[in-house]
Every structure is written in C-alpha cells, then in structure tokens.
Amino acid sequence: MKILFLSLIFSTLTFAKGFVPSSFSANFEESIISMATGKEKKSFGKIDYMFPGHIRFEIISPNPSSFVSNPNKSWYYMPPFVEDEQGQVTIQKSQKLPLTKFLDSIRNGIEGSKLFTYKYSGNDLSLTFVKTVQKELTLKEVTFHATKEAKSVQKMSEFEKMTLIYADGRKVNLKFLDFKEDTSFPAKHFEFTPPPKTKIING
Numbered sequence: 001m002k003i004l005f006l007s008l009i010f011s012t013l014t015f016a017k018g019f020v021p022s023s024f025s026a027n028f029e030e031s032i033i034s035m036a037t038g039k040e041k042k043s044f045g046k047i048d049y050m051f052p053g054h055i056r057f058e059i060i061s062p063n064p065s066s067f068v069s070n071p072n073k074s075w076y077y078m079p080p081f082v083e084d085e086q087g088q089v090t091i092q093k094s095q096k097l098p099l100t101k102f103l104d105s106i107r108n109g110i111e112g113s114k115l116f117t118y119k120y121s122g123n124d125l126s127l128t129f130v131k132t133v134q135k136e137l138t139l140k141e142v143t144f145h146a147t148k149e150a151k152s153v154q155k156m157s158e159f160e161k162m163t164l165i166y167a168d169g170r171k172v173n174l175k176f177l178d179f180k181e182d183t184s185f186p187a188k189h190f191e192f193t194p195p196p197k198t199k200i201i202n203g
Helices: 002-007 098-105 131-137
Strands: 023-033 040-050 054-061 065-069 073-078 087-093 116-121 124-129 139-146 159-166 171-176 198-202
Touching: 124 131, 131 139
Parallel strands: 087 198
Antiparallel strands: 023 040, 023 171, 040 054, 054 065, 065 073, 073 087, 116 124, 124 139, 139 159, 159 171
16 A cells, blocks of 8 residues: 555754644655566656544555545545446544554654664664564565665655665665645545445455
8 A cells, every 4th residue: 555655754863853743735656666677657646634643545546546634534545447447445443543643653753662673874763663563564675765864854845855765675666756844734634435336345
C-alpha cells in the first residue's frame, strides 16, 4: 500500500519545535525501481496532512488510488480500471494503523524515539526503524536528502527528496515538487465517500 509514503513527516534532533507544520500540502513524484527488471516506474501524486492523525495521500497518475485517514477511520480506495465497473474501498479503524501514530509522534523531533535510530551523513539524514516497527510498517529505513548539510536543515520543506527502503529490499524515491505549510482544508477533507458501484471491504 502506497500510504508509506506518507512517512515523509520526520524531524531531527536539532530541529526546533514545530519544524513539522500543523498542516501542509505537497505534490510529489514517486520513483520505484523494479526488483525483477531494474526498470524505473514513475507516478505523481499529492499528500495533505493535518495534526493530529489526519492524512490524505493520493496517486493521481498513471494508476490512481487514494488513502484517507482521520483519528477514527481510514479508507483505501482503488477506482475501477474501466468505466462502469466496480472500484474497491477498504475501511478500517485508524487506531489499528501504525502510520498515523508515527507521523504524530515525530512532529516535534526524534530525540529519544523508541521507533527508530538516526544518523547524519553529509546532506543525508537516515532513520532506521526498530524490528517491531519494521514488521508493522514493512519499512526498514528512510533517508532524507537535502541540498546542504542535513544537520543545518531547519524546515521540513528544505528536504528535496527521500528514499524509502522496505523490509524486502525494495526502494522508493519521493521527490517534493512543491510544499505548502499551514494549509486550510475543507471540513470533510479527511473523510471519504465511496462512489456508486464501489465494493466495500471492512478491515
């Protein structure tokens, strides 16, 4: 599930409180290298976040999908490939998902985190998850890339891109195309109403 991408809300030991804004909206380019063929596959999407526990992650092209979550409920929607066929939405209680808990917990820094260890290397900041979290997220490591020394980064928007390394060895690169802080969202932006002819799965 591509919601892991939403793992892009991290801050570091030197970051001031509020480094991760209370809300933001960002367009991104996702690049995945196939483990089987070595070929690169790109997709484009958008992520909206609001503290605490609100996220909307959408792949816009070439294969649309949506993940929407608030403190009570989450929806993962895949539209039909052909018009007039069924799409599918999986609905779960959001408290069962570790992603939201993780995003909220790192908003004000990583010092003393029990979820991961961190390391600086030039322009990069790498976070390595503990074994229990790796199992929950199927994510092993995240590396943030800046255009300057990572230790000097003061805002999340200063990171140019990030690399996610999954437990099975897959690598996904996410590049921010823009980043808007302190965004206002409509009242029901973090809710999802399934379109007609949608198959509903309660997780």
